[in-house]
Amino acid sequence: MTPPTATPVARQRKRRTRTTNVSCRPPLAVSTLLPIDYDLLPGFEHLRCPDCTTWCPLTTDKGSQEWKQAPHHTERAGTPGARRCSGSNRRVLLDLTIAQWQEQLADAAKETASRRPTTVLKKVKAPVAPAVTQLDPAPATADSARRTYELHRSRCAACTGRAHCQDGGRLAAAYLRLLQAEPRRRRNRALYEELHAAAEKVRARELPRQRHAQWAKVAPVVAAADSARIEPLADAIAPIRGAEVPTEWRDSKERARALAADRTGAAIREASPLRVKAN
Known part of the structure; x- marks a missing residue:
């Protein structure tokens, strides 16, 4: 399947120029450009001009195999400020095959996709505490109003008697x-x-x-679970409950201590020099 072209403009059939003029500037090799800045499909050869970034077709003179940029303007012709671009009629070297160009274009697309940033999650803003002047005061009562009035009278020299x-x-x-x-x-x-x-x-x-x-x-549901737990299971083996199996925590602790003491005594007797001498 042919990959989509990188040119944003509509494709046009290759056309021959009306002039045989060739720019004196050095030839432009397509290998020095980005893969998305030119199109090498047969019959639709286009190139983004490095001087004015205008997409222009690549043409050949009659009887010649040298490619060059078609004459073009930096702005649309017939508009104020339009002038002939200095890249017009510049020779172009197609030093890449179509397969190599398509491979570079695919690699560039993969690299660009890997550089795409992930979705940025906005940080939740912490609520800002209101200022003291923005706080709603407690509702006034008769007692609080009386205390405020008495405090004012005790400090005000003008409030005397009535x-x-x-x-x-x-x-x-x-x-x-x-x-x-x-x-x-x-x-x-x-x-x-x-x-x-x-x-x-x-x-x-x-x-x-x-x-x-x-x-x-x-x-x-609870009754069914209880009945299923009480009924004996078919072909089930009951747990072995022998006399040697401890059933209480105190017995287990004392048994562990006794076993530890026996192991310690055996180790001491094994390492005793008297036993070694007796042997």
Whole structure:
């Protein structure tokens, strides 16, 4: 299967130039260019001009086998600023075969695919703590307003007797307003606690029923497992329970100590010089 061409422009049939002029610049070898900067398919030879990065066809003169870039402009002809590119009519050396070019193109595609970065996962931003001025203050009560008012009167020289300064008058008015609203606040608080307690009682009554329904749902499975565990298995060998098998942790510990003492005594007797001399 023929690999797709690297040229972004529409293919055009090879055409011959109307001029036999040849640029005096040194020939351009396609082996010095990137595989994606030229197309060597027969009849569709194209090349990206190194001077102006314009895709232009490769042509040959009549009766000649030398390839050269077709005359082209740096911008589209007929537009302001268009001029003839210095790479026009420059000789091109096709020093690579089509198979070599396709192999280089495949290798470049593999290398580019391996360099593609993985998906970048955005780091979760830690929540920023609000400033002190952004915090919602605790709701004022009659007691807190009274303490604030008394503290102000103890520090303010203008607040004497029934006379108040501007701030003292504001604090006194706030204290009176909260004192009048205190009975209503207590009633609302008591109503809230009563509703919360009633909800807790309902939840406490419903919890045993939910538990009972859950156990009733799994009771058949549990009963089947218990019956299967109680029934003896066919052709099963019962575990051997001899007198020499310890069944308690204390017996196992004392037996281990006795065995260790026996091994120690045997080792001492084996290494005793008296026994060696007696032998």
